[in-house]
Structures are given as structure tokens and as C-alpha cells.
Amino acid sequence: MMSISANLPPDKQREMLRLMLTIRHFEERASADYHAGKIFGVVHCYIGEEAVAVGVCSTLNRGDRIISTHRGHGHCIAKGADLNRMVAELYGRQTGYCKGKGGSMHIADFEIGMLGANGIVAGGLAIVTGAGLAAQMDGKGGVAVSFFGDGASNAGPFHECLNIAATWKLPVIYVCENNMWAAQTSAAATHALSDVAGRAAGYGIPGVVVDGNDVFAVFQAAQTAVERARGGGGPTLIECKTYRWRAHTERRGLPDPRDRTEVEAWQRRDPIRLLEQRLRQQGELDGDGLQAIEAEVMRALEAAVAFAEASALPLPEQATDDVFAA
């Protein structure tokens, strides 16, 4: 069920829908281009989890920092990354965010506070906690958000970072995207307790469970946590219960151990359809309005693909650039 209205201005709600649709279509395109051989290596799709990135990032300012995971495209888009440079990076072009050195798992945009996707599960937790420390030392009310999965919540850095952030009252929001599967292994098989959020009690910080497919529920929880962090109240652990629709990666032939009825049940709770319904019920969206948003999203995506295709490949010898900072 959708939450009580977030009392957000209609424009803001439609903007959230636009961002979620952008993520959905971006990932569909990334998957198709991966299988068409235009994208190399690996792609981890965020489809089904769009409400988490958009709900959280809609509470942030440009100067606030986030860190992401191997499944990072959604967080980039929600924080305001440039689609052109994202697609160019996936295509391995010079104009990509990382000049073709990073690919899907390492897209970053420090200008907008996106401190990077990260290919190591739990690898980003300490880095973004350091960004939280920087925000605290800056003293300007900035916050840092750590996106990570249920898998990372069982790794050591999760516990090290929550303890230090709680002890130093760092302005960090730890957002666990519990999509119930750590790669090929179910959370049920690897977690002693079903709620990651319950672990917050061990560090004396708030821990809340929210419906991660309800963008307003995510927004409200994040807003409470962000206000607390900006006010010096310290970190919060938010657990968003959600689900990834696609397999762990787009790798061809990768077995998906999940029960199809489980996948289909979550697909019936599509976070985008839920938001659309909500907007329609409120009289803030009609068929034409939705079509207009969809058209805008697809135009931007096609333009990004065109930009990437027109961009030069790196020169081979650029492989030796940027090993060390100047």
C-alpha cells in the first residue's frame, strides 16, 4: 500500500516519477546494449528498486554526498548525473565519466557529490563515512548517504562504520537496499535476523524499516534521517525492503536461483506503477501527462546514446594516464 501523502508539491512528485522512469528505461537499454555487445564486462540492473534511490536522493542537496554499489546506475541518475557521460562510460568512450577506465561498476561524478559506484560489496561504506566526517568538519550542514545491499550488511565494514559514525555523531544516512538476494544467495540463508534495521539498536542510533517500493515512504524516512543528521543528531540506518527484477548480473547463462512466483509477486508491486497510480488518484497525472514524461525520458536517453556513439574511443596509450594525481 502507498503511504499517507508526503504532502509534496505535484511538480516534485512528477519529477520523482520522471527520475524513476529514467532509471527504468536506462537499465532496459543497458541490458539490451549489453546483450548486443555494445557494453562490455558486466551490467547490474537496478530495475525494481528505483523508489529507493529516487526517494532518498530527492531529500538531498547538490552538495550532499552519496556512495553507491556495483548496482549503481540508479543512484547516479537520482543524484543528477549526466546521462550522456553515463552512456559514454558504458560504451567505453573518452567522454565517459571515467574516460572509459571505469565502466558500469565505477561511474562517479564528484561535482554532484556522487562518490562512485563501487565493485566491492561493503567497499563504499567507509569511504562515505569519511565523506560524512568531512561534512561534519565543514560545519555547513551537509550529509552523506551510503547505499549498500543486504549482502554488505554482513561484512565487517558495516559494523565498523556504524559504530564510528554513531560515536562521532556523523551526518551519515546508511540506506540498506534489502533486495533479499546477495548475488545468488538469499538473505534468509545468511542473516540471523530478517531485519537489518534492528542492528541499529546495537549502536544506539535509529533504525527504520520502510517499504522500499513506496517512494513516499522512502522519502519520508530519508527526510527524517537527513534532518536529524543536518541538526547534529548523528546517523540513521534505513532498511528499504525491495527486490531486483532481473538476475544478479546481465551475464548470459547466469542461473537465477529465485522462485519465479517470488519475482512475479514483486513485479506486481512495481514502484513506478504505484507512484503513477498515486498521482492519478490525486488528479496530478493523466494519460497525456504520463505520455509527455515518458517521451521526455526517451528523448534524453536516445540523445545520450547518440552522444556516446558519436564519442571517440580512448587512445590505447591513455591507459597509462591518471595512475597518479598531478
Added chain:
Amino acid sequence: MRELTYNQAAVEAVAEEMRRDAKIFYMTTDPIEPLLAEFGGQRIRATPIAEAAMTGMAIGAAGCGYRPIVDWRQVTFCFVAMDQIANQAAKIHYMFGGQAKFPILYRAAVGGGTQLAAQHSQSPYSMFMNLAGLKMFLPSTPYDLKGLLKTAIRDNGPVISFESNRLMARTGPVPEEDYTIPFGQADIKRTGSDVTVVALAWLVHEALAAAEELAKEGISVEVVDPRTLVPLDADTIRGSVRKTGRLVIADEAGPTAGFSAEVAAVVTENAATFARLKGPVRRVCALQVPIPYSPVLENYVFPDRNRIIAGIRDALQASGCGEVA
């Protein structure tokens, strides 16, 4: 010139840089008292014993405009933070296309001779040398340590300062005025003509003692201290070997895929230097074992001046390629 201990020189380098730049802060499990007294707990931060967290937090803070220093104390404690070192700090500038700078100094004490047994007597710098993206050094004198630390703190990327346990209390001249020592610049600690000894840290002093001893026999030993491990000053090492024609490498680490192997490779893969070699390269390293506790065992494992002397004699007796021994 006034004398400082190796350890005092390090503390002075940090303090001077922290006075100069308010963006520098320090994280360690055991704050150094004079730094804490001068800069307070906000800039000299006592952390939980959570090396993965503090190692990674430094990366995040650096990416947000700060210049953190992380003191792991003994290098052995950083192994639990290896993901943050190998996967994050070493690669983050490169894999993000150079879009942000990550100025970080990591400090780590290395080496044995202190009867602390296997886990606390390690010299694993070659493991880190193998990771592209990290600069690192291992100085032999208070002067070099201070100058290299100041360069490291002003560098815009991650740097590891390896500091020798055996040298902490050793004194040496350190000028009062500000100075830095550039990375990638070896120092010829003694000039000679018969044989080159490339040595690190404590073994620089042992090599100098060996050179003094052999000078009585008319053997002229040149002692080259690379100081910086990455970038390595191959030119100075090769130049010395081209002059003497013989090379002995002394390292407190074991030989396998180690610093000593790297030096041997940069010398022998260079045709002009190889052509001047009068005999095989000799390595005087620790035995390839975990470091044992009992002094009689520990002393057996580590090289010292006597083994360097033996290595030099071997090098001088060995003949060139094609001759039968």
C-alpha cells in the same frame, strides 16, 4: 646541526605540515601525545580499532577536500584494511578517470629486531609496490624521513610511509629550516668504486658499517639508499652499478618477489648496465620464513653487517659470464 631521533623527525614533519594546512587531520588508534596536545582531538582523532573504517574514511575525506593522515602504527594492522588499500585507495583516482584527488598519507612501522615475533616484525612493502597507484618510501635517517613525510603530505595522491622499527630511537642531524625531499631520488650514502650495495632503512647503516670494515682491506664500497620504493630511482642505481660493476642488495624483507628482486631486475634488464656487470647480483635478505621470537632465532633470520660483508666478498670473487667457477 641539531640531532633528532627518527621518531622525533616524523612527529616534527607532521606538526609543521598541520600548522601550515588546516585541511590536514590525523587518525590513529593511539594518538601521539605532543600532536594531541598541540592540535586537539578534532584534528588528532583517536579512532576505534577499526582499520578498515579509518583507512577508507581517509579516502572519503580526501575526496571531499581534506588531507588525512592515517597512522596504522605497525604495518601488520593494515592487513584487515586491505580492501580499502588495494581496491579503493590505489585505484580510485585512476578508475574514476582522474576526476578527483585523494591526498592521503598512511604511516606504517615495519621490520624486526624487536623480538615481537611473526605478526609484528613484517616488511611487506613489496606487496604494496605491486599495486599500481600508491607511492611509498622507507627512509634510513631522521633527515630523510622528515623530508619525505613532508613531500608525502603535500602530494595529491595516496602515499605510504614505511618507517623502520629498528631506527625509531636512532638520532641524526635535521636542520631547523623547512625542506622536502622529492620522491624517486636515491641518495648515495657513501661513494665507492669496487661494489655497489643497495640497501634500505636499518640495513643502510649496516652496509655503511660493512663498508668501513672493508675499507681497511682496500675494498671500496658504494652504498646507495633508494629511499623511495615507488617511484624507484632506477637511474641512480644503474649508474652506480655501471661504475662499480658489482651489485649486492640488502633488504630486511625476504627475497621472494621482493624489493631486492625488483632492484636486480631493473639493473639486469638494462643492456648498458648489464654489459658492465662483472659477476652475478647478490642478495642479502631475511630468510623466507615468518619472523621468530627468540633472539637466537630472530638474529639467524635477519641479515646484518656480517652477512653484507660476506655478500660483498662473494660478489667480488665471482667472475663474469661464461667463466667456470
